[in-house]
Each structure stands twice: as structure tokens, then as C-alpha cells.
Amino acid sequence: MLNGIRVIEIEGLGPGPFAAMLLADLGADVITIHRKGKSGQVTADGSVLDRGKRSIALDLKDPDDMATAKKLIASADALIEGFRPGVMERLGLGPKECHADNPALVYGRMTGWGQTGPRAEDAGHDLNYIATSGALWYASEPGSPPITPATLVGDIGGGALYLVVGLLSGILSAKATGKGTVVDAAIVDGSAHMMTLLMAIRQTGMLSMNRGQSLLDGPHWSRTYVCSDGGYVSVQCLEPQFYAIFLEKLGLSADPEFLRQRDAALWTKLTARLEDIFLAEPRSHWADMFDGTDACVAPVLSPVEASHAPHIQARNVWQSPGGVLQAAPAPRFGGKATPVAKPCLRGEHTDEILAELKTP
Numbered sequence: 001m002l003n004g005i006r007v008i009e010i011e012g013l014g015p016g017p018f019a020a021m022l023l024a025d026l027g028a029d030v031i032t033i034h035r036k037g038k039s040g041q042v043t044a045d046g047s048v049l050d051r052g053k054r055s056i057a058l059d060l061k062d063p064d065d066m067a068t069a070k071k072l073i074a075s076a077d078a079l080i081e082g083f084r085p086g087v088m089e090r091l092g093l094g095p096k097e098c099h100a101d102n103p104a105l106v107y108g109r110m111t112g113w114g115q116t117g118p119r120a121e122d123a124g125h126d127l128n129y130i131a132t133s134g135a136l137w138y139a140s141e142p143g144s145p146p147i148t149p150a151t152l153v154g155d156i157g158g159g160a161l162y163l164v165v166g167l168l169s170g171i172l173s174a175k176a177t178g179k180g181t182v183v184d185a186a187i188v189d190g191s192a193h194m195m196t197l198l199m200a201i202r203q204t205g206m207l208s209m210n211r212g213q214s215l216l217d218g219p220h221w222s223r224t225y226v227c228s229d230g231g232y233v234s235v236q237c238l239e240p241q242f243y244a245i246f247l248e249k250l251g252l253s254a255d256p257e258f259l260r261q262r263d264a265a266l267w268t269k270l271t272a273r274l275e276d277i278f279l280a281e282p283r284s285h286w287a288d289m290f291d292g293t294d295a296c297v298a299p300v301l302s303p304v305e306a307s308h309a310p311h312i313q314a315r316n317v318w319q320s321p322g323g324v325l326q327a328a329p330a331p332r333f334g335g336k337a338t339p340v341a342k343p344c345l346r347g348e349h350t351d352e353i354l355a356e357l358k359t360p
Helices: 015-025 063-074 087-091 095-101 126-133 152-177 187-193 196-203 240-250 264-278 283-290 310-315 350-358
Strands: 006-010 029-035 054-058 078-081 106-111 181-186 222-226 232-236 297-299
Touching: 006 015, 006 063, 015 029, 015 078, 015 106, 015 152, 029 063, 054 063, 054 350, 063 095, 063 350, 078 152, 095 106, 106 152, 126 152, 126 187, 152 181, 152 187, 181 187, 222 264, 232 283, 283 297
Parallel strands: 006 029, 006 078, 029 054, 078 106, 106 181
Antiparallel strands: 222 232, 232 297
């Protein structure tokens, strides 16, 4: 879908490389400027985050290499960098300098705190950003500290994906106007923006600022349970028709307390009862019982286990090219899955890219 779009990525960590990988998955020509003389790949076969990209190794403090970097940026539709504010400017590759050579460039900046604000210069990590934005608030049971969630909430959801949306929006605008822009993608902004759905629920009165008292984090029918083998099952039968199927499968359709689905005064008690029920059998028992039903119950699987699940296998979601487990590109277009591309190695395409720059 992005054939003909060129993106220059300045080597970084976390959400920036993920965003560049996603653009490469979608067909963009992503050229990563790796630091010369460093070994940054996860394995000898290259990092999964570098799949589908091309790599050129440069030393941005070397005048000749800096000239090469500027030529590459001048040829690009978009650039991705993930340094603290001011670093690219000190290198001489800030938006002002890059737009002077390439007015249509979409300059993507990936940070945690953003380019402006009292904390813009501070260090931080995924957990700090989502804690400050409000996105971490519901990540716990009542009375317990919020857990540290996987970086899907901050680095990926609130960071990389918003950067990709910003870059694609900027590229569409630049194609129409010839004028580029600067995309300030901050994890605090994106993770807060993702809370908007919950804020819409709050307008209906179904979301409380107190943890454990809302429809999605308090009821017995919206949580995970431990099984006898130490595995887990997820339950989230929100709608009455799905809840009815859930009760039927468990033989609870006539239980007067369970029939009071929305009675918050019973949620703690009914949670304890379900804990005992699920603890009586292994995860496989519950997976088999609810398989093919609309009870909205599913086993909690590790990525390795998920790769063997029938639905995941049918869609070829998890793949292991070269023995490296990774998820296939998403989304799909026209019902066809995009194959996983081979990751580039540091500096692998240096000669090839330099030759392209010399070609008129």
C-alpha cells in the first residue's frame, strides 16, 4: 500500500523502530541510518524490528557521512527520530535544516513527554508516561497498586501507532500541498487520547474514577480467573444475551444472585464464587466448554501457545521465520496476509544506497 513512499529512520529505541517497521510492513522503502561501528541487532540474523528495512551505517559526526544523511533525507517523504528535544538540532538535522532541502518532508518526532512542556527535557520510560497521562489508572484490582503493563499501552499504542497515523496524515497533506510538517508524537498525548472511549463510557455513568466500581473493571463477568493447573481464562460477557449463555454453560441460569448481573453490591461475592468454580478444573476444560459459544470466554495464552491456537494458525498470525517468533504484518488488505520480511543487518545496504544517491 505504501509502495513509492520513502522513510528515513534515525536509529533509536522502542516506538520509533516499531513505527518504521510497521511502515515497512505496509510497503514503504524504509532506510535506517544505523550508527557506524555499533552492534545493535538482537541476534546475528538482525532485529525483528528491522524487518523489511534497508540499512546504511553512518557516523553523523563525520562531514562526509553527514552529507550522505542529508541527501537521503532530501529524497524522503518522511523522517523518524526519537531523541530528546534539541538533539537533532544540535546535529544539524533539525526540521528547519531538513525542510530547507526538502519542503515536503514529514518530520516525525517520537518522545515520551513531547517537544514542549515542563517535562520535555526529562528522562522517562513507558510506565512513567502512562502514569502521568491517566492511562495507567485502571491497571489493578481495587486496593492494590497498578501493575506494570506490557509496553503495548504506552510505547506502541500511545506512541508508535500515533506516530504512524501522524506520518501518513502528513504525507497525504504534503502530496496535496507540497508542504511538509512536523509530527510531535508524544506517548503522554497518545495514551491519554486512547482513554477517550472510557471517558465516553463515563458520560453514561458506567465508569467510576474509583477502581473496581465500573462495568469493565469491577464485575465478576469482566476479569480473569485462575484454573486448577495454574492457567487462566478471561471472561467478559458484558451484554445480557452473552451473560445468559455464560450462566447456562456453568449451570447457573437459575441462581438468583447470578441473575442480578448489574447489581454492584454482589460483584465481590460472585467473583469469589466464580474463583472457586474455575479453580476446580484445568484451563483446557474451560476452553473446551466455551469453545464455539458466544459466552465471551477465552483462555489466556502466551505468545508461543497462541501460535498453536487453531484460529491464530488459520490466520497465520504468529510466524517463526528462521526460528524467530513474531507476529505477521497487520492490517490485511483484500483479505490477503502480508508475508514477514527478512530483517536487515547493520550497514547491509550501505553500498547499494550510496550507489543510488550517485545515480542521477
